[in-house]
Amino acid sequence: MYRAPVADIVFTLNHVAGLSEATENGTFGDLSGDLVEAILTEAGRFASEEVAPLAEIGDRQGARLADGAVRLADGWADLYRRWSAGGWNGLTAPEAFGGQGLPHMLNVAAFEMWNSASMAFAIGPTLTVGAIEALEAHGSQALKDTYLARLVSGEWTATMNLTEPHAGSDLGVMKTRAVPEGDGTYRIFGQKIFITWGEHDAAENIVHLVLARLPDAPAGTRGISLFLVPKFFVNADGTLGARNDLFCHSLEHKLGIHGSPTCTMIYGDGRFGSEKGAVGWLIGEENKGLNCMFTMMNNARLMVGMQGVAIAEAATQKAVQYARDRTQGKAPGWRGEGMSPIIEHPDVTRMLLTMKVLTQGARAIAYSCAHAGDRAHHAQGETARHWQERSALLTPIAKAFSTDVGVDVASLGVQVHGGMGFIEETGAARLLRDARIAPIYEGTNGIQAIDLVTRKLPLSGGDHVRGFIGELKAISADVRASNHPAFGETAGRLDVAIADLETATDWLLSHQKDGDLAGALSGATAYLRLFGLVLTTAYLAKGGLAAVDNGGTDKRVALCRFSAENLLAETLALKDRVLNGADSLAAARSILD
């Protein structure tokens, strides 16, 4: 059973992402390290003791649709209400609407734990948190006054309605229509698919944020507007009124996250309401809907990245426990009686250490990304811009690298369990099934790689990424200067890998400048992984140095060394693919016809 790794999480926040320095400097007001630890300890308790025990039944029962109503798995609606009653939904929400206004990284850390305990459960609130953010940034005061407090408390939940059957990665071709009524409201007509928690029985009301196209709107993504479309109208006194003209038409039968209802939503077909058309209110300006969505996109992508971290953590814990308990054969050098625990077999040790490295690396990247966002939020001018750029640069890596890690680590977890890993009751297979969606939704990992290469590397003319690479070199220099023998070859290998990153970065920037977009895109995925691997070892090194400074054991250093000496050399192949892979890719394209 999952146990929230609160100590690891707090350590990474403080000593890798930079929270302890920020709290000591008063960057986040009177937020103290003690408070952070207290909050996360309680979140860890709730995740381990309350959420995790209901994960399996959610997977087994899924969500069930009958007569347009969706029932979550047994115990889930109550679990959600206890969770929101605990105040977890409003951790970082504005205090004016009942939230606690804490830095976002606390939410990110807490959501790691909710997702480790049950990704299908955590994905629901993830959407609500995103909607709060969009509404706060772009909603009218009237909309905020009507909806925000109930969303912050979690009494109501929210959804994001983007995808249509023919409009997924490319939202420009969506067809859902919004017709102005002349009274400030709009009538929405259309079908949206893949709507997470689009209908369920855990909250009194569901607030849908829906992208739609106004009459005569410009073609493409510049003609999309964002609307708030509640399931139930809200009366002036805050009570719920009539039902709006929208409903859940069907639920998807998915590979994983069975507990999460993935809905096809129909707006405006006249099933509900006195007049045909779902009534919605504009959020932000007409035709600027994608801008509003982008406000929360970065955080949403980071939150999905956390799902990768979360699954990896849960899978690692499970596999380590099994490998300690299961005995089979005799490992080299085993002197105990009978068979050795399989954890002693070098190949099993290798799998488990690989899982640990990737999990901790992905966590460090995601928390550093969250921290950058928080710093940007609490800064001005150049400093704010620096942290905004850091957050923007790290977001696609936090999303894509971490979710690939989630799948890879969950798959290794199945392998460690041997035949039992293939049996559903063991639970390792569920983690793999759940993990598999994260590289797809919220922008596929291929799209993240394109974003990294074409939009993030050019920030400040390439100076931001170059400055970041300089910081990584400094970490390597610190490792060398520490003279700590347990780091082994870390410094030298990190230098080589950072040089690979630098070369690949320069190549991508210069090729884009020269108009070779296809060339740059051919190696984008390889580049993103290269960046993720370098950050993994660099951040493990940063953590290792901090642990040694704090008089800790060498465990973090040993893991860093394993990362450097067993996993980091892949960067050379990845750099090679960036620099030299495009021509053979283009030449072979036609064999697919």
Added chain:
Amino acid sequence: MYRAPVADIVFTLNHVAGLSEATENGTFGDLSGDLVEAILTEAGRFASEEVAPLAEIGDRQGARLADGAVRLADGWADLYRRWSAGGWNGLTAPEAFGGQGLPHMLNVAAFEMWNSASMAFAIGPTLTVGAIEALEAHGSQALKDTYLARLVSGEWTATMNLTEPHAGSDLGVMKTRAVPEGDGTYRIFGQKIFITWGEHDAAENIVHLVLARLPDAPAGTRGISLFLVPKFFVNADGTLGARNDLFCHSLEHKLGIHGSPTCTMIYGDGRFGSEKGAVGWLIGEENKGLNCMFTMMNNARLMVGMQGVAIAEAATQKAVQYARDRTQGKAPGWRGEGMSPIIEHPDVTRMLLTMKVLTQGARAIAYSCAHAGDRAHHAQGETARHWQERSALLTPIAKAFSTDVGVDVASLGVQVHGGMGFIEETGAARLLRDARIAPIYEGTNGIQAIDLVTRKLPLSGGDHVRGFIGELKAISADVRASNHPAFGETAGRLDVAIADLETATDWLLSHQKDGDLAGALSGATAYLRLFGLVLTTAYLAKGGLAAVDNGGTDKRVALCRFSAENLLAETLALKDRVLNGADSLAAARSILD
């Protein structure tokens, strides 16, 4: 829907594995290329048109247990009977018992297609084919006369009973008992788990091959004997008699291959039969049961490797088709109207080409392994030994590399489908679920790597693998000599990768000689993948050269070049892990405590 790639299969058999040379030389008697093509064309038709359409219902319904009887999914029992009536079960079985006595590689190729169409279906006959082999090699004449013809025809099926709850990879600790009755029979008592097709409704009788321990047998693997234990006794006239004392206690609830009943079998608890104890007959000698099993182990491992190839092929076909049809966004350079098919986006092209390369590489390795076995079977003396060693060397690679490829390619296939990939009705997710067992059963891939490093590299004192590496160098030299520009940098890159393989091979041989077993085992999995990647490009090059010689298009050459310039550079990192990874692995072991 899957279409059997018969032309690709026949090409690989003929020009990569070496079948056309062997048939021209008369190595396999009067077997002609035309006959090979005719058989595989018909197998392809049956797989595509008869088996594939029933895959989905098998996945959805699974196998159902009621009152000790197992019912396969709707239509499956009939499908099995039509399949065996077509003679497919006896393709390579001895002619004396009704088989067709064809080279094993034909069966391997046919089983690729059965598995692509439905892995859950094909796994049943795979077990029967293995049992026929064991019985033919080790069974008494009486047992052969009673059982072989019906197993060859497929009227009866067979199982292998090895695993017990505490005895998986380590069979030495199994507890199932066999008590001699003094009349040539034995009574079997015990529980076996993970028994594939242990009970079902597609055949009149099921013949269980069961490993058990005799009273006073030596401890460990040297005290295990093999028994034939039929579900129904066979009367002297060949009709079926009474039920034996064995039954299926439960079915596993698995991640994939739902259509295949995975049974817990109980022997000798008195539920059936007049006297307690399942009646069995010894196969081979007492306490030599594992030797008998090893007879079929190599082929069984190759057959599981084929499952990896098969899933990869099916996943690739599905993804290519989707990527041609699905339009989204505009790829660089797209001049068509509206959105481009996603196949035009470089990152999607990359995924599809990677899938193609890995599928064709894994196929070439598996067929080459099968061919080596056939050559050994039809040769004498030194020649036979050469081919036996080649078959032995390639088997763990064919099993582990190909099944890892199956999982990786199926996962890429899900990714290409985007959100639809996560929806079960699409079918891409099923392939990933099915694929995930293959790296586990029939010896985990970690065990294959240990086998490769500790048992196969030392064959002929290391001379066999060195000779093989020499052959690979010759392929690279042929590429260079061809001067074909479409090969790009293939020759140079292949030389480097082969040198990596050679260095890693020498290191593993010398470190084992020096007693550093833990060091050798730490890098075994990396080494196996290194070998597989080198073989992939080398065999694609061999195929490319043959295609050019035969006046074919450059398609095979272009794919080979993509392999060399995009995937092969990983060998450097893998070699590095073999040579330099063990120390940091050992140093970090304790952090898992």
